[in-house]
Amino acid sequence: MDALFIPLAGVVGASVDQIKLITCLLIAYPLGSLFIRIPSNQPALKHLFNIGITLLFFFPILRLYSAFFQLLASILATYYLTRNYHGSKMPWVVFCLVMGHLTVNHVIRAVYNLSYETLEVTGPQMVLTMKLTTFAWNVYDGRRPAADLDKWQMAKRVTQFPSLLEFLGYSFYFPGILVGPYLDYADYMDLINETMFKKLEVKGKYGRNVPSGRKRVAYRKMIFGLLYLGVYVVFGSWNYGVSLTPWFVQQSLVSRIATYQVCGVVERMKYYAIWTLTEGASILTGLGFTGITPSGETLWTGAANVNVLVIEFPSNFKVLLDAWNMKTNVWLRECVYKRVTPKGKKPGFRSSMITFATSAFWHGIASGYYLAFLTGGFVTTIGRLARANIRPLFLEAPGTPPSIAKRVYDIVGMVITTLLLNYTASPFMLLTARSSFITWMRLGCYGHIVIGGSMAFFYAGGSKFFRNLQAKQAAKVSHRGSPPGTPENEKQFMVPPSFDQIVPPQK
Template sequence: MDALFVPLASAIGASVDQIKLISCLLIACPLGSLFIRIPASQPNLKHLFNLLVSVFFFIPVLDLSRGFVQLLGSVLGTYYIAANVKGPNMPWMVFAFVMGHLTVNHIIRAFYNLSYETFEVTGPQMVLTMKLTTFAWNVWDGRTAPENLDKWQLQKRVTKYPTLLEFLGYSFYFPGVLVGPYLDYASYMSLIDESLFEGKRSPSSTRSIPDGRKRVAYRKMLTGLVFLGIFVVLSPSFHYGIVITPWFMTQGFLYRMAYFQFSGFIERSKYYAIWTLTEGASILTGLGFTGYGPSGESTWEGAANVKILEIELPSNFKVLLDSWNINTNIWLRECIYKRVTPKGKKPGFRSSMLTFATSAFWHGIATGYYLTFFFGGFITTAGRLCRANLRPLVLPPPGAPTTITKRIYDLIGTFASILILNYVAAPFMLLNFSDSIEAWRRLHWYGFWMIGSTLAFFWLGGSSFLKALQKKEGKVAEKMMTPESHVMPPPLDDVAEELKELQQRMKE
């Protein structure tokens, strides 16, 4: 089918693979409207629809027949392991199987030095890795006594093992098969049998599907196309790689800083484009329904993988990270962070480091990923210290309006978060060690100065000083989550316990 895409790619100036990918994402939207018309009484037809559309994407369109066979191998292997291994090591066997396969393909990609303009199997395989490892844990939870599970595990546990067709339909759910969103098996089956809609019936329909789905979905699609246009037009001139060009160093420092920040926004716009396009297609199939708003309108927030405004205008770095790659954060929290923690103990340093390592390996083997994640640990630590020691001093009393001091604090937090985001993300896009270090050098290491000076202040007496000041002014610091909470929020029960402790401290 290249004859359909080569002329378009030449006219736009994009790679053929990029045009193919965007075409698949756009085709998924009208196919989503067809999918939801299949009645819940025909579940096998829905599973088959997912499988056939995914085969169409991979083989005639993307020309990834070998890649599809590899994905199918991971799916069948997981299906066999989860069904036949009954012991507690089953989820870890699945994890080693699919993550090992993914890592091999990451190595092959690096060996052939394939650019990210080339779409190959590792992108879909990253999504599938999250699906299959989550499924394995859901099956294990289904074999575990309910009293030993938390709320999420109870909701997502699999007690009835799926048929092969059901599992193939889940694994190859077509709106998210290429770039996400990933979903768990229970959510997929609630979409198939329409229990997701909780029996709410649209006035204009004999089925339970709520009104407003198309309005939200096509607004998401339009948003994705806008960001896609921004990226196509501006990315040749604004990208992180511009930092290591000779031209960049001929400019003044303030101009370089401003140019670099805007380049970061343009780099992110491609992710905004593909994730909102897939979110729109998912909503058209019915996925993402989250109930009804105060005015009775249906809400569709469950398929979101990114919150753009919270990323570009965050009040602090934690809000920013909570809004980026949302579904991956859920996977890391539920399948790694909580699972590597010994029973009866709270997650600690070991759990955190294993989770960060998993995230790095999942992304690939490029050293830029590890530079980003390693520095990210220090960033989240600095943010936690600011929130625990400095923020209570600017909070207004309960019920009082926001003060000018608090607004200034939030404004500084927004500005600092964007500066740090672009600094730490540069290696993630530049990938190799030498380019990443050179980019940071040309930016005069400003991110290290910002984070390093913050940590030095708190570790060299600033925390004690601010705690004393809080006590003097009758303020109480918020009890914080762990530094890695942006990808691993604590269980709801732990949050409730912390709130009780905070209330008791405030009474005292």
């Protein structure tokens, strides 16, 4: 089938593998409409449909024969272990097995110096790694007392072990097999059985359980995804690599920093494109339904992996992380961050750094990944310190409109967050430590200055200073007889950013 893709790749100016990937994502749209028409009382047909479409993607279109059988080997090994190994270490054995397999392929990719445009096993394997390790924890939770589980663990636990066909259907869910979104087994079975739809009193067209509005949302996602892709194709030369060109050196420091912010927007467009396209295809299968508004409009936000507006206009780094690669953040939080924390203790710095390291390890072996996530860990720390110490001073009483000071604080926070995002993310794209350090030097090391200066300030007495200001402000408000402003709930999980590249990940 390459004869169909080679001419198109020449016209667009992209690689054949990239054209194939986009083609698969677009083909998934009409296939998603076929999938949802399979009756819910025929679950086996839905599982077989997922497996069949995945075979279509991997064999005649992508020609990834070895990749498919490698994924199948990880799936069968996970199925065997989770079914037969009842020990408490079972999830970690599965984790080490599938992550180790992924790392071997990351090494092979690095040895052969494959470009990010080359589609091979590691892209789909990264998605599958999340699914298999999550399934292992879900099975483990299904064997534990309910009193020991939190809300997420109770909702996602597997108490009835699936058949092999069900597990293969879950593993090869076709809209997400190449670039995600990753989903857990409970959500997959709800999709197969249409559980979330059967609870609704409102029916869709022709008396079906599926509510209306799905196609409208899905095809709107497709249009936006193609627009993002078009922006990247037209302006793709404005990327983080521009920092390594002679032209960049000739610019003033302010111009370099400003240029890099523009490059960051263009770099993110390819992620927006891929994740938005696959979200739309998933919605067509029925995934992502989150309810109905009082006006009767259906909501389909459960398959989202990115919130573009929040990322481009973030109020702080925590909000940005929550909106970027959201499904991977869930996986890291539920399968790493919370699991490495000893029972009865709150997650702390150790849990956070293990989670950051896991995220970097999952992405590959390039030194740029580790520089990006290490820097991101420190950015998260200073962001938490700012929210705890400075932000409460600008909060008004509940129900009161934000003051001018609060609006200025939010604008300043947005600018600083965006500057730190593009500074921190650059090593992830540049890959090598040498290129990363050169870039940081040419940007005046502004990110490290902000990070180092902030940490020195807060730990050298800044935190105590702002805590005293908070106490004085609360005393004044209390003296006037009005309740002080209540800060937002700052309880959070420090989930590392996942600056994924268009699948397959750049190595």
